[in-house]
Amino acid sequence: MxxxxxxxxxxxxxxxxxxxxxxxxxxxxxxxxxxxxxxxxxxxxxxxxxxxxxxxxxxxxxxxxxxxxxxxxxxxxxxxxxxxxxxxxxxxxxxxxxxxxxxxxxxxxxxxxxxxxxxxxxxxxxxxxxxxxxxxxxxxxxxxxxxxxxxxxxxxxxxxxxxxxxxxxxxxNGMIPSFLGNISTLKQLNLAYNPFAPSQIPPELGNLTHLEVLWMTQCNQVGQIPDSLGRLQSLLNLDLAENNLHGLIPKGITNLSNVVQIELYGNSLSGGLPTGMSNLKVLRRLDASKNYLNGTIPEELCTLSLESLFLNENRFEGTLPKSIAKSPNLYILWLSDNRLIGELPKELGMNSLLESIDVSKNQFSGNIPANLCTKGSLQELLLISNMFTGQIPKNLGHCSSLITIEMMDNRLTGEVPPALWGLPRVYLLNLARNLFSGEISTIIQGASSLIVLLISENRFTGNIPDEIGLVENLNKFSGSDNQLTGPLPASLMKLTQLTMLDLHNNALFGELPSGFRSLKELNELNLGNNEFSGKIPVEIGSLTTLDDLDLSRNLFSGNIPLELQNLKLIRLNLSNNYFTGDLPPFYDKEIYRDSFLGNPDLCGDLLNLCPRSSSEAKKQCFVWFIRSIFVLTGLIFVVGVGWIYSKYRNR
Incomplete structure (x- = not known):
């Protein structure tokens, strides 16, 4: 129950x-x-x-x-x-x-x-x-x-x-307290990204002999790095980045025999790297970028089996030790914004899976090492603003892992390896301000990821290939200051994501193709100083995002389309062409004077835009006089007929 x-x-x-x-x-x-x-x-x-x-x-x-x-x-x-x-x-x-x-x-x-x-x-x-x-x-x-x-x-x-x-x-918001140095059992002390009051790193932290991780990024620390941190024999990761530390890197740092990673970037440290770096046998990652460090890069540092070395944005000088190329683990090497000279080691890239190298804004010279992509892992190649000479190594054209190529502002010569134009993963190709010659290869159609193409201020010749219209993700194309010839390819009108097209100072000719209305994202169109002819396509007036239009120093003729008044331009230059007819009313203002100079048959209220000789002026006055006589005679005739008609009716 x-x-x-x-x-x-x-x-x-x-x-x-x-x-x-x-x-x-x-x-x-x-x-x-x-x-x-x-x-x-x-x-x-x-x-x-x-x-x-x-x-x-x-x-x-x-x-x-x-x-x-x-x-x-x-x-x-x-x-x-x-x-x-x-x-x-x-x-x-x-x-x-x-x-x-x-x-x-x-x-x-x-x-x-x-x-x-x-x-x-x-x-x-x-x-x-x-x-x-x-x-x-x-x-x-x-x-x-x-x-x-x-x-x-x-x-x-x-x-x-x-x-x-x-x-x-x-x-x-208080100071980092010294009593944290009393927690003798600590293995990790992570204090990063706090708005602590400005204070010095407590020397007492050097008492934490079991500490493996000290993470103090953006903790508002000032003063010098205490030498006592060199007592942290168990330390694996030292991160003091993005503080206001100054002075020398203490010699005691080289006693951290177990340290794997040292992060000191974004401070105001000065002087050279301390001697004794060879003691750091297991160091794999060193980032001392964005400081005021100077002197030479130590040979003993480069003999370590480093995975990444960031010394960019400092004041290092001298040459890069060749031993850096022997590291079997090196995959990132960033040395930009220093005062380094000499050649890059020829073996760089032969012994490790190098992924990223940035040596921009130095004074490196000589040839680009041919083995940078020997292991097939190179993704970033940044050589901007150096004094490199010679040709681009041909095997870089077969480096399918590349994503970014920046070689701007060097002294590189010769033709670009054809295959380089069509690398499928490259989104940024910057070859500007060199001495390159030859043509843009039709292989560029294979550059399916290309977003930015910058080749201005070189000696490129020949036509812009129609195949460029197949690079459907292209956003910016700057090919100014070259010797390019031929018409503007109609295939460019297929690049619906294009925001900048700058081809000024070339020898391009012919009429502009139709289809500009498809370039709905275009912000800048600069075709100045070429030999283009014919009329300005009316479609350009439909580009509502356009804010910079330069068609100056060409052979354009005909009327300026009234549709250009729809544009919200920051800069307009149609000077030195052969336009005729009346200036669109919106642009018939003093502030646009320079935009239309050098078009002798263009008429408007702006002074000097439609000049007439004295004989032409007299002829025009005579025409108006004859017209006035005819009008007056006609008026008298009409009045007379009306008067006679009224008299007749009154009878």
Missing amino acids: TMLLLLFLLLISPNLVLSLNQEGLHLQKIKESFDDPDEALSNWSNRDDTPCNWYGIKCDPVTASVYSVDLSHTNIAGPFPTLLCNFQNLSFISLFNNSINSSLPEEISACVNLQHLNLAQNLLVGPLPSSLSNIPNLLHLDLSGNNFSGHIPASFGRFPRLMVLSLVGNLF
Whole structure:
């Protein structure tokens, strides 16, 4: 009878809680406190005996007590659930990447068995609870990506076992405290991207002999790098980038025998790189860019098995040691904006999977190394503003991995390897301001990713190939100041994404093709100083995005289309052509005078636009005199006839 009654109660009350344990009940209350728009907690059912099979919950297999709550990436919102601290065996809490809000309560210290607390990427505000250090077994504390503010509590210097302290990306505005150097168990100290008060890096951080990661990017640190950091023998990653540090890089840095990565970019460091860099046997990534470092690049640095070397935007001088080319791991080499001279090592690219090289704005000379893409991995080749000579190596034309090629402002000569024009992944090809000759290859039709083509100020000849119209993603084409001939290809009108077409100072001729109305994104059209003839296509007046139009110094004739008045131009130049007829009224203003000079048969109110000789003026006056006589005679005749008619009727 009892069993039947129980069955009856279950049938009429399906939500009746009969056996959910206490931790499950606590979790039910926590669920009620959260906004759960994605229903991530939908299987948290009170019909279960325990919560052990619920989403994000892990239990001890013997005692069924909860030891882990991981609700990362669930889009839940609400305050931190202090009820979790009633779970006696709870050692792991992660609410990473949600909308946990309000302040973090001091009561969190009741989570006495907690070892891992990750509340990163939430909406927590206010000061840090000083009681956090009272959690005796806490090993991992990550509060990054919130809106905590104020000072780091003094109690944080008393964590007994903490190994990871991550406070990245908050609003802390006090100084980085020296007592952090007392957390002797720390392996990671991550303080980056906080608006700390300007202060020096505490020398006491050098006491953290177990530290593996020191991350202090954008922490408003000033002064010199303390030499005491050289005592961090376990350090793998030192990141002091984008602060206001100045002075020399301390010699002690070379004692970091286990360091793999050093990031010092974006400071005001000066002097040379310290001697002893060869001690850093496992260093793979060094970024000291955007400083005021000078001297030569040390040979001992280049003998390391570096993966990436960023020394750009400094004041280094001298030559690049040839040993850099022997590194089997080098994939990024950025040395731009220095004062380096000499030739690039010929073996560069032979021994490693080189992906990116930028030596722009130096004084490098000689030939471009032929082996840069030997391993077939080169993506970026940036050689802008140097003194490189000779031809582009032919094998670069077969480097299908290339994405960016910038060789502007050098002394390169000869023809561009035909295959280079058609590399399928290149989106930027900049060969401007060199001494290149020859023609644009028809192979350019294979450049399916090309967006920007800059070849101005060279000696290119021949026609612009029709195949350029097949480069459907082309956005900018600048080929000015060359010796290009022939008509403007009609296929250019297929480039519907084109925003700039600049071909001034060439020897192009013929009439402009029809189809300009398809270039709806065009901002700049400069065809000045060529030999184009015929009329301006009326369609140009429909290009509502056009703000720069230059057709000057050509052989255009006929009337200027009235449709050009529809354009909202910042710059207009139609001077030195053979236009005739009246100037469109909108442009018949003083501010446009220079835009139309040198068109002797163009008429308008602007002075000197339609000059007449004195004989022409007299002839025009005579014509008007004769017309006036005829009009007056006709008027007298009409009046006379009317008078005679009225007299006749009166009789």
